[in-house]
Amino acid sequence: MAAALRRVKGMVGLVTGGASGLGRATAERLVQQGASAVIVDLPTSDGPSVAKALGEQCVFAPADVTSEVDIKGVLALVREKFGRLDLAVNCAGIAVAVKTYNAKKDLPHSLEDFQRVLNVNVAGTFNVIRLSAGEMGKNDPDSDGHRGVIVNTASVAAFEGQVGQAAYSASKGGIVGMTLPIARDLAPIGIRVVTIAPGTNPSVAPVVGSPGLRGEGVQAGIEGHQRSWGGCGWGLRRTGSAGVDSVGGGSGLWAGIEGHWQGWGRAAIEGHWQSMGGIAGSHPHLTVSLPPGLFATPLLAGLPEKVQTFLARQVPFPSRLGLPGEYAHLVQCIVENPMLNGEVIRLDGAIRMQP
Numbered sequence: 001m002a003a004a005l006r007r008v009k010g011m012v013g014l015v016t017g018g019a020s021g022l023g024r025a026t027a028e029r030l031v032q033q034g035a036s037a038v039i040v041d042l043p044t045s046d047g048p049s050v051a052k053a054l055g056e057q058c059v060f061a062p063a064d065v066t067s068e069v070d071i072k073g074v075l076a077l078v079r080e081k082f083g084r085l086d087l088a089v090n091c092a093g094i095a096v097a098v099k100t101y102n103a104k105k106d107l108p109h110s111l112e113d114f115q116r117v118l119n120v121n122v123a124g125t126f127n128v129i130r131l132s133a134g135e136m137g138k139n140d141p142d143s144d145g146h147r148g149v150i151v152n153t154a155s156v157a158a159f160e161g162q163v164g165q166a167a168y169s170a171s172k173g174g175i176v177g178m179t180l181p182i183a184r185d186l187a188p189i190g191i192r193v194v195t196i197a198p199g200t201n202p203s204v205a206p207v208v209g210s211p212g213l214r215g216e217g218v219q220a221g222i223e224g225h226q227r228s229w230g231g232c233g234w235g236l237r238r239t240g241s242a243g244v245d246s247v248g249g250g251s252g253l254w255a256g257i258e259g260h261w262q263g264w265g266r267a268a269i270e271g272h273w274q275s276m277g278g279i280a281g282s283h284p285h286l287t288v289s290l291p292p293g294l295f296a297t298p299l300l301a302g303l304p305e306k307v308q309t310f311l312a313r314q315v316p317f318p319s320r321l322g323l324p325g326e327y328a329h330l331v332q333c334i335v336e337n338p339m340l341n342g343e344v345i346r347l348d349g350a351i352r353m354q355p
């Protein structure tokens with residue numbers, strides 16, 4: 001007997017982190033496929049313009065995923081505008097890159113930073129799931145008993161976390177770990193839960209509010225980083241979203257990229273952590289933004305071609321950066337295949353991250 005495959009067409013989906021990168025590609029795909037999309041992102045994000053460009057089937061709902069009040073407000077807007085919720089895609093996330101303990105500086109990882117990453121990535125994802133489930137539960141079931149689908153975003157860092165990724169990996173491991181129990185919890189009401197783990201690379205962007213730090217700290221960090229990671233990419237995030245304090249200006253950006261290449265192939269690990277520890281220690285407002293990623297989101301797209309080429313070569317096949325549209329395509333496949341449930345799917349071209 002043929003399975004009752006669901007179609008994305010006609011669905012109503014919310015996408016957290018939908019103003020940028022993987023979330024934005026997902027919102028775009030949903031609308032292109034005839035669904036309605038609610039972009040849930042920070043008020044400071046590009047959400048308004050992204051939603052406007054997608055037309056009437058898309059609205060922006062400014063919200064912080066960690067806030068119960070905000071997400072309840074989002075769901076009220078979804079109901080008012082579209083009358084139902086069928087799909088929730090969790091793409092909002094942040095990262096820091098700090099070693100657990102910097103022996104040279106006698107400096108432990110900031111507990112506040114660790115908790116902030118866990119709060120946004122794990123608690124924020126859970127907050128959206130638990131409240132969305134109540135909304136989806138009101139839907140009439142289809143012939144298979146379906147009422148809704150939830151898609152989360154982890155990272156291969158959940159399995160192969162690298163040096164400096166304790167907080168990020170813990171958060172993504174948390175998303176992986178809660179996938180099955182939540183799928184079991186929601187099975188009786190016909191809601192499926194699937195997590196995508198995109199390929200990862202430490203391209204986290206150190207963005208600092210103090211100009212004095214950019215040249216020295218970031219460059220040194222990049223050099224050290226190369227040593228520790230054996231040649232992975234660092235760059236500065238250009239946008240002001242995701243709670244970034246400020247954007248490293250042109251000089252900082254290019255100093256960073258220069259540093260990246262200068263540091264290429266050098267052979268010691270300490271420089272990175274000295275510099276990162278130095279920044280974090282002397283500047284408590286250090287904000288490091290998203291994400292460790294091998295998907296060509298705005299962050300990677302801003303890097304020089306040779307950096308992108310290097311990153312792409314780390315992927316066995318196809319040896320290139322993933323396209324945000326490929327993530328979005330997988331979201332659609334998950335929605336439309338009713339037997340996918342309680343599972344974590346790697347989307348990584350067979351990459352296995354080195355320490």
Ligand SMILES: NC(=O)c1ccc[n+]([C@@H]2O[C@H](COP(=O)([O-])OP(=O)(O)OC[C@H]3O[C@@H](n4cnc5c(N)ncnc54)[C@H](O)[C@@H]3O)[C@@H](O)[C@H]2O)c1
Nearest residue numbers: 017020021022064065092093155198242290293294295297
């Ligand atoms: N890009 C990659 O290669 C890659 C790889 C592995 C995992 N990931 C994961 O995929 C997700 C999306 O990554 P991306 O590359 O699209 O990042 P991105 O920075 O382009 O987009 C993330 C979005 O999340 C939003 N956001 C951050 N904190 C928020 C909060 N508290 N409430 C609401 N919105 C918030 C930001 O404003 C931003 O628009 C992240 O969870 C990331 O960890 C990405």
